[in-house]
Amino acid sequence: MRVFTTLSRRYFIRRILLGLAALGLPLLRPGTPHAALNFWRSSEYVGKTRDGRYKDFYIQYYKSFKRIDGDAWRLNVTGACENPQVLTLETLKAFPRKKQVSRLKCVECWSAKAEWEGFAMADLDALVRPRPEAVGLLFHCADSYIEYLPLEDLRHARTLWVHRMNGEPLSDEHGFPLRMIVPFKYGYKNPKAIVAVEYLSQADRGTWNRIGPYSVDGTILPGYDHPLDRGKQRRRISGGEIFD
Numbered sequence: 255m256r257v258f259t260t261l262s263r264r265y266f267i268r269r270i271l272l273g274l275a276a277l278g279l280p281l282l283r284p285g286t287p288h289a290a291l292n293f294w295r296s297s298e299y300v301g302k303t304r305d306g307r308y309k310d311f312y313i314q315y316y317k318s319f320k321r322i323d324g325d326a327w328r329l330n331v332t333g334a335c336e337n338p339q340v341l342t343l344e345t346l347k348a349f350p351r352k353k354q355v356s357r358l359k360c361v362e363c364w365s366a367k368a369e370w371e372g373f374a375m376a377d378l379d380a381l382v383r384p385r386p387e388a389v390g391l392l393f394h395c396a397d398s399y400i401e402y403l404p405l406e407d408l409r410h411a412r413t414l415w416v417h418r419m420n421g422e423p424l425s426d427e428h429g430f431p432l433r434m435i436v437p438f439k440y441g442y443k444n445p446k447a448i449v450a451v452e453y454l455s456q457a458d459r460g461t462w463n464r465i466g467p468y469s470v471d472g473t474i475l476p477g478y479d480h481p482l483d484r485g486k487q488r489r490r491i492s493g494g495e496i497f498d
């Protein structure tokens with residue numbers, strides 16, 4: 255009886271260890287120390303992770319979603335505008351290009367810097383012609399995330415519609431095929447994986463400030479920053495865009 259329980263226990267433990275090893279195999283690739291954290295790697299879904307392509311960023315997604323096919327993707331532009339559009343990625347890539355280096359600051363402390371490339375709001379406005387009553391855009395994202403930005407912020411010289419990052423097309427993690435970069439606002443006002451935008455005649459709010467104690471406006475406040483590209487070393491910030 256004693257022999258039997260010892261054997262079966264050993265057998266059991268071995269089965270568990272083998273099972274764990276099988277699970278761990280695709281995650282624990284040698285030479286990629288962060289790989290164990292990226293649950294989504296080599297899956298057809300993408301979601302929140304600390305293991306993106308650029309180690310200076312954390313990846314934020316409200317929900318996981320199926321990776322977007324750039325050829326099938328369209329940007330639906332509706333609401334208070336004269337000329338609603340269904341735009342392909344090719345059309346958006348053909349807009350005059352604008353490039354900037356700017357820092358993305360998450361309200362949960364971290365920040366990181368990249369070179370972002372895309373186009374200005376003026377080019378979308380020119381095409382769809384917002385009606386006089388339009389005050390802002392409501393963004394709908396692939397992960398069911400929504401966010402609202404006033405036209406005034408969208409037309410700011412530092413606000414960019416982004417389809418390239420660090421000289422490459424946006425990765426799925428960073429919001430392929432289209433995201434906003436609004437460097438004077440916290441990260442949650444920088445929607446990623448945008449699938450539709452709606453011109454509104456009344457201001458609205460977004461997913462994150464419905465979930466957390468975060469302002470609807472989202473302007474970066476004076477306080478502290480923990481830049482990931484500087485070993486998270488705490489520094490004071492004075493509010494608005496962080497320029498270094």
Ligand SMILES: Nc1nc2c(c(=O)[nH]1)N[C@H]1C(S)=C(S)[C@@H](COP(=O)(O)O)O[C@H]1N2
Nearest residue numbers: 312313314315316360395399441442444446
């Ligand atoms: N679609 C979508 N966009 C989003 C979010 C999200 O959950 N879903 N999170 C926001 C938050 S809180 C931050 S800090 C930034 C992070 O950008 P990154 O994932 O490219 O680092 O994305 C923003 N855009």
Ligand SMILES: [Mo]
Nearest residue numbers: 360361441442
């Ligand atoms: Mo964030």
